[in-house]
Amino acid sequence: MKVEGEGQLLRIFIGESDRWEGQPLHDAIVRVAREEGLAGATVVRGMQGFGANSRIHTTKILRLSEDLPVIVEIVDKAERIQAILPALDAMVKEGLMTLEKVHIVAYRHSNK
Secondary structure, three states: OEEEEEEEEEEEEEEOOOEEOOEEHHHHHHHHHHHOOOOEEEEEEOOEEEOOOOOEEEOOHHHEOOOOEEEEEEEEOHHHHHHHHHHHHHHOOOOEEEEEEEEEEEEOOOOO
16 A cells, blocks of 8 residues: 655754663664654664764774764654654754655555
8 A cells, every 4th residue: 555645854963872861862762753653763874974073983994983973764744743853852962953845655565
């Protein structure tokens, strides 16, 4: 079954070593999204990047970083994304969040 509609994509750019209440921040963000019943979340670990302090984080052997870039992507209806932003504001101390309108095409298993 194919489901389509307008939605919102939230991208959260953080570091792999960022923490929230003793656990990795990306794990905590995914947990909050799931607890709030959002449609889905994905965590992507970057190979290289830099943030506000312009320090490069990389997987290159000679410059192995323990704080690689991490992107958490969450997609759902705009009002559902907006509802979790206050919780995320409290959790993300250093990073970047972006929001954009998206057209969602979801393929779901049909029981037919």
